[in-house]
Structure formats: C-alpha cells, structure tokens
Amino acid sequence: xxxxxxxxxxxxxxxxxxxxxxxxxxxxxxxxxxxxxxxxxxxxxxxxxxxxxxxxxxxxxxxxxxxxxxxxxxxxxxxxxxxxxxxxxxxxxxxxxxx
Amino acid sequence: xxxxxxxxxxxxxxxxxxxxxxxxxxxxxxxxxxxxxxxxxxxxxxxxxxxxxxxxxxxxxxxxxxxxxxxxxxxxxxxxxxxxxxxxxxxxxxxxxxx
Amino acid sequence: xxxxxxxxxxxxxxxxxxxxxxxxxxxxxxxxxxxxxxxxxxxxxxxxxxxxxxxxxxxxxxxxxxxxxxxxxxxxxxxxxxxxxxxxxxxxxxxxxxx
Amino acid sequence: xxxxxxxxxxxxxxxxxxxxxxxxxxxxxxxxxxxxxxxxxxxxxxxxxxxxxxxxxxxxxxxxxxxxxxxxxxxxxxxxxxxxxxxxxxxxxxxxxxx
Numbered sequence: 001x002x003x004x005x006x007x008x009x010x011x012x013x014x015x016x017x018x019x020x021x022x023x024x025x026x027x028x029x030x031x032x033x034x035x036x037x038x039x040x041x042x043x044x045x046x047x048x049x050x051x052x053x054x055x056x057x058x059x060x061x062x063x064x065x066x067x068x069x070x071x072x073x074x075x076x077x078x079x080x081x082x083x084x085x086x087x088x089x090x091x092x093x094x095x096x097x098x099x
Numbered sequence: 100x101x102x103x104x105x106x107x108x109x110x111x112x113x114x115x116x117x118x119x120x121x122x123x124x125x126x127x128x129x130x131x132x133x134x135x136x137x138x139x140x141x142x143x144x145x146x147x148x149x150x151x152x153x154x155x156x157x158x159x160x161x162x163x164x165x166x167x168x169x170x171x172x173x174x175x176x177x178x179x180x181x182x183x184x185x186x187x188x189x190x191x192x193x194x195x196x197x198x
Numbered sequence: 199x200x201x202x203x204x205x206x207x208x209x210x211x212x213x214x215x216x217x218x219x220x221x222x223x224x225x226x227x228x229x230x231x232x233x234x235x236x237x238x239x240x241x242x243x244x245x246x247x248x249x250x251x252x253x254x255x256x257x258x259x260x261x262x263x264x265x266x267x268x269x270x271x272x273x274x275x276x277x278x279x280x281x282x283x284x285x286x287x288x289x290x291x292x293x294x295x296x297x
Numbered sequence: 298x299x300x301x302x303x304x305x306x307x308x309x310x311x312x313x314x315x316x317x318x319x320x321x322x323x324x325x326x327x328x329x330x331x332x333x334x335x336x337x338x339x340x341x342x343x344x345x346x347x348x349x350x351x352x353x354x355x356x357x358x359x360x361x362x363x364x365x366x367x368x369x370x371x372x373x374x375x376x377x378x379x380x381x382x383x384x385x386x387x388x389x390x391x392x393x394x395x396x
Contacts (some may be wrong), residue, residue, distance in 0.1 A: 063340065
C-alpha cells in the first residue's frame with residue numbers, strides 16, 4: 001500500500017455540503033481551493049493524492065489543510081504511513097472553528 | 100484477531116442513557132437507528148459487527164456513525180486493523196454537537 | 199514492557215490541583231475516588247495499574263474514567279498495548295466538561 | 298530514525314503568529330518561553346529536540362507544553378517512537394483554551 005493521507009467527511013444533514021479545501025505549506029503560498037460536494041446524508045472519502053484541480057498537492061512536502069463547508073460536517077483525517085513493514089495509522093478529527 | 104470497529108460509551112450520569120446510532124455510507128441510504136441502553140454509572144463496549152437490528156452493517160464498506168443520546172455520554176471509537184502482522188490501533192473521541 | 203494505561207496531567211496554573219478519579223465498568227459499581235495532587239506548574243504521570251486506594255483497578259477489565267479537578271488541568275490518556283511484537287500506542291485527550 | 302516529538306503549526310490567518318512555548322516537568326521548574334514565529338498563511342514544523350533557547354529540553358524526561366499565540370493557530374503534536382522495529386506514531390491536537 002502506498003503511504004497516503006485521506007479525509008473522511010460525514011454530512012449528516014439534509015442538504016448537500018459544498019466544501020473548500022485550502023492547503024498550506026511551510027515555504028510556499030497556499031494552494032486551492034479544491035472543491036468537493038458531500039451529498040446530504042452521505043460520507044465522502046477523499047485521498048489528498050487524488051486532488052488535482054487547481055493543481056496536484058506536492059508529494060513528500062508537509063502540509064496542513066483548512067476545510068470550509070456551507071453545512072456543518074465532521075472531518076476525520078487519516079494518515080497511512082507505509083514506509084516501514086508495519087503500517088502506522090494516525091488519525092485526528094479536524095479542529096472546528098467559526099470564521 | 101479479526102479487524103473490527105468498536106464504540107465505548109461512558110455514562111457517568113445517574114440515569115440510563117438511551118442511544119440511537121445511525122450509520123452513513125458513501126453510496127447508499129443511511130441505516131438505523133440501532134438502539135442501545137447504557138445503564139447509569141456504567142460503560143458499554145459495542146462492536147459494530149455485532150449490530151444486527153434493523154440490519155447488519157455491511158463489511159468492507161466505509162461508514163461513519165451519528166450517535167444520539169438522551170443523557171450526556173462520552174464515546175470513544177476504536178478501530179483494530181489486523182490486516183497486517185502488527186495490529187494498528189486507532190482511536191478518536193466522538194465529535195460532540197447539539198442538534 | 200507490560201501493557202498499561204496511563205494518564206498524564208498538566209497543571210499550568212499557579213495553584214495545586216486536587217484530582218478525583220472515578221473508574222467505571224461495564225458490569226459492576228464504579229470505584230473511587232482515587233485522589234491525586236498535581237502541584238502548581240508541574241506535570242504528573244500516573245499508571246492506572248499503580249492506583250491502589252481505595253482498591254486496585256481490576257486487570258483485563260475494560261473501564262473508563264471520570265477525572266475531576268478543582269483547577270483546570272489537561273489530561274492525556276495513553277494506552278501501550280504490548281500483546282504483540284510491535285507495541286501500539288494509543289492516545290486521546292480527555293473529553294472536557296463542566297459538571 | 299531517532300525518536301522525537303514535534304509540533305506542527307498552522308497559521309491560516311493573514312498576519313504572523315508569535316508563539317510562546319513553555320515546557321512543564323514533573324520534578325523541576327518549567328522552562329521557557331521558547332519563541333517562534335509562524336508566518337501568515339504558512340505551516341511550521343518544529344522538533345522539540347531542536348529547541349535550544351533559553352535551554353535544550355532534557356532528553357528522556359517526560360514533559361508537557363503550553364503554547365500561547367497572539368493569532369489563532371492550530372497545533373498538532375506528534376510523537377515518533379522508534380524504540381522498537383516498527384515505529385509507532387501518536388498524534389493529538391492541542392487542547393485549546395483562553396487564558
């Protein structure tokens with residue numbers, strides 16, 4: 001399995017959620033927004049490696065993401081580290097804030 | 100050990116907690132509610148694989164769960180991934196919200 | 199290394215924190231309170247296996263703990279699972295609440 | 298890889314964030330503050346082993362850190378434990394508070 005980071009969205013509401021993801025780096029300007037829709041009463045599982053519009057996220061570069069939604073959603077961020085024989089799973093729930 | 104996901108409930112209150120679990124998927128309608136009671140001043144450990152009413156939760160399908168309770172409880176969600184020789188444990192505390 | 203659970207306390211305040219820990223189980227009455235003091239401007243690292251007053255916490259029995267303090271503290275709960283060759287570390291920050 | 302602890306900062310705001318880190322121990326006075334700047338719209342990844350001013354953080358001594366910032370930031374704290382053949386990753390999001 002390739003190392004990857006993924007975000008799992010839960011939209012438990014009755015209306016679709018329109019998501020904007022902005023990705024921040026240490027030494028360059030942020031990129032984004034990446035646009036996603038999480039349908040009403042659905043989950044969505046997104047690998048960051050698969051985000052390509054407006055541009056692919058650089059590999060092997062640490063980054064952080066800001067996730068904005070027009071409907072309250074829950075986001076769980078997971079990293080699978082397969083650099084070693086035994087995979088390490090790391091998961092955090094996104095830190096919520098109001099703009 | 101089989102891979103599984105489990106939820107641990109803590110009801111530190113003096114009255115029983117009646118729990119509704121709704122499970123959401125990426126490509127189908129949510130299922131539930133699954134009904135549980137966490138007695139006053141007790142914990143409850145539930146494997147999602149064991150939830151069968153109204154229907155078993157599909158295996159190998161990503162899902163997220165919404166947990167509602169009539170008494171404040173704390174929920175810790177744990178995933179044991181035994182697909183590899185070394186188990187990976189992953190745990191998050193449920194994201195709290197008021198409806 | 200033996201499997202164990204531990205709680206790390208941070209008391210960043212200028213006064214000592216008096217801590218009460220109550221431990222809850224699935225099928226028996228809660229035990230406690232266990233009493234600890236976290237001095238002002240200090241951390242404290244406590245293994246649950248070492249709590250003996252009013253009684254030792256049963257081994258191999260799932261439990262949850264309620265931690266009360268007269269001064270705001272931060273608690274990080276860590277589980278080291280050494281049942282397998284590769285240890286798994288699991289950590290959560292205690293869920294905060296006001297009584 | 299050496300075992301280490303690191304903090305990842307995200308400053309999604311339009312102004313630089315000035316950070317003060319105070320490190321607390323079990324049996325000695327806190328040290329710090331360590332001073333960092335997280336530029337506007339950037340992340341910063343800091344290994345605690347690299348903090349040397351006002352003094353290096355003692356190795357093999359448990360500690361906790363208090364992080365203060367003049368701009369809202371998100372902090373993710375990661376520990377890589379390489380004492381065993383399979384690395385364990387452990388991550389928590391800092392507990393937020395208002396002074």
